[in-house]
Amino acid sequence: MKRSTKKKVKKTITYSLLVFLSVVIAFPFVWLILTAIKTYPDIYAYPIKYFIFEPTREHFDKIADMNFWAYFKNSVIVGTGTMFFSILIGLFPAYAFARYEFRYKRTLLAGVMVFQMLPLVVFLLPIFKTLNNFGILNTYTGLILSYLPFTTPISIMFMRTFFLSIPKSLEEAARIDGCTFGQAFRKVILPITLPGIAAVGVYAFLFSWSELMYSMSILTSKAKQTIPTFLQLFVGQYQTRWGPLFAGSILATIPPLIIFMILQKFFIAGLVSGSVKE
Amino acid sequence: MSRLVREEKTAFKMILPYFLIIVLLFIFLIGSNIYSSFTTEEGKFTLQNYYRVFTDPVVGRAMANTVVWVVGSVLGQLLLGLLVALLLNESTRGQIIFRSVILILPWATLDIVAGVMWKWMYNDMYGVLNDVLVKLHIINDYIPWLGSENMAMLSVIIANVWKGFCLSGMFFLAGLQTISPDLYEAAEIDGANSFKRFWRITIPQLKPVIMTTLMLTIIWTINYFPLIYIMTGGGPGYGTETVVTYIYKLGFRFLEFNKAAALSNILFVAIFAIAFVFLRNITKEEAR
Incomplete structure (x- = not known):
């Protein structure tokens, strides 16, 4: 009682x-x-x-007239690409860092983090020149590629933490039952770490969704620009046009919210605690 | 022994392709930066850029500001993140709504939007913050939030805590969910109260996630600039000028690329030292 x-x-x-x-x-x-x-x-x-x-609704009509939805579509393309490749590229290094013992582990882990050491602004000029040399300036590929050095270290660090939380015995049990490494990874490891992977995916998506400096500089043609560039139009040196700025802000915040709600189920405790108990 | 060798081979296969690409890219990019920091406009070798950085009084000011900005923001974000994660971990009903509002809304708000939104709320005349605080009798007079140097620093830190605590909250929450409930049950049977359980189980179990989050939050906060840039532009005076906003100003406003490169390299060494200390501790911890 x-x-x-x-x-x-x-x-x-x-x-x-x-x-x-x-x-x-x-x-x-x-x-x-x-x-x-x-x-x-x-x-x-x-x-x-x-x-x-x-x-x-005058402010909403105003931004629709100014082609807001075209910018929106561009943001979705870049965000999805960044999310997909950040997870894909980070998955195996993260797993290796969590699971295996090997020489130079510390050095390699520190090395992976190098791009977190400096603000984005420092790399803008050299990246811009490099993309130009490869002829992929003003392309989505170019922008996604320039985001990956910044998002993949984070996806590795965090997926590594989540892999660490899975007992090694679980994987070994699967191997003894006759699973190949690939099967064990897909059927045992991946489902348990999905909350972590989902969180990392949301992070990568939002990074690109929110980023202004690079997208503004790399996507030079108006037809390809993303939402932050659009919103920046309303922020003036002396006067800010709050109405359309805030109308656009609301529409820009809805998709991440929806993505998160869809991913909710991956965060639910049972998924993890159920199978990790030793 | 042979198993270890096999493990090492597999690990290298998984890591090295990524590692080599990222490191070579970094060396290439930072190399061009180091090169420009040691050259004059005409391309001759010089130490002038570093000399000018060290004799610039704004640089010292910006460094002191950066320390305040980082300590304030990181403390606020991690504590609020931990509190929120613990509360969300306790609750069962309304999870989706609480998580969406508390953990994702500020984070999903674009940097530029968060900046202008807080700037609008801090407005001396039409700002809602002053109005609400006066109506609640918390303050008597309107505060010029972004008007004085100290107040402006506090204001941007508050905005940054709002914007950034979600990430700590989310990763702490995911970390909390991997802690086995058995541990708590065992402790409860042994008669440990909830205070003891928090310090003896939750914190130690959460430690790897806390350390990683702490390191990343510190580095990100040092490097984070859209909020300050939009809200105050480093002002009033140099009240909210951080090293990063100053690098941006040097490079893209005053067009002193080489001096900006020199300051970038100094910042790089500082951040590298911080990360080195953290990574040493993190990997040492796991090696046990």
Whole structure:
């Protein structure tokens, strides 16, 4: 009896804190939405109008007229490509770092991380020149290629951590049962690490989805540019056009949210804890 | 013995192709950077670029600012991330909504959007933050959030904690879910209270994930610049100028590429040292 009341109190505290945090964290974004559906006189109203105003869709119509959805499509292409190749390229190095004993492990692991050591801005000029030499400037391939040195180290580091959490015995058991390495990897290791791989995939996608400096410089033709470049148009030196800027921001944030909701099931605890128990 | 040799062979096969490509690419790119840091505009050898970096008072200021920016942001992000991960790990209902709002919303917000959104909220006159805080009687007068040097630094750190804590939260949560419940049950039977269970089980079990996250967050925060760039542009004065925003300014505003390259190389050595210490500890830990 005493134990169950204790649990109830704990649960109440947990949920109150979660609700409180959700409200505080969501507030800036809610404010963004409210600003996006206000007319300019309402945006600059004083005292501030919180909920009582006439909503408008003028800012959304404005960005649709400015070809927002073309930029959106370009962002999806680059984001999907970056996500796919970041996982594919990182998978085997990550596995080897987690599983095997070998010489120079520390050195190799440090070496993989080199591109995390410096800000993106440092590499922009040499990458730009290199892409130009290969004739892939102003292509999606060129942009995806220039993102991979920055995303793959992260995918390796984190997938490695997740591989580490799987007991070696699990894989060995599969091998004893007659699985080849490939089968053991596909049927035993991969399903358990899916939450980690999914998290890494979302990371890579969002990296490219959000990145401005490279996409702006490498995709030089207007027809290929991505959402951040589009949004940047509204940020001026002296004046920012909040309405269309925020309308575009809302539409840009929806796809990552949907992807995350689809991937939710991979994060569920049972998947991991069920098969890892020794 | 032969098994170890076989393991090594397999490992090298998996790692070396990637490793060689990435390292050669890096050497090529950083090489061109080192080359320009030691040359004049006319292509002659010089140490002038480094000399000018060390005698530039803004560089010292930017370095001090970077330390404040990193310590504030990283502490905030990791603590908030851990709290959120623990709470989400405890809860069962409404997981999808809580996770989407708390873990993904700020992170899914584009850098540029987060920057302008906070800038709009911090606005002296029409900013919602001042209005709300006054209505809640937390402050009496409007605060010029981005107006003074110290206040601007605090403001960009708050925005950065909001923007960046999700990644720690997400990886901590995934880490928490790999901890076997048996450990907790055993501890509970042994009479350990939840405080003890947290320090004796959760933290040690989570340590590899915490160390990796800490290292990456530190390096990312040093290198992260869109937020500062959009919100303050390094100002007011040099109040929020970090090494990275200054490199950008030197390179793309003042067009002093070679000086920017020199400062980049100094930054590289500093970050390399940080990463070296972390990676040594991380791999040592796992070797046990």
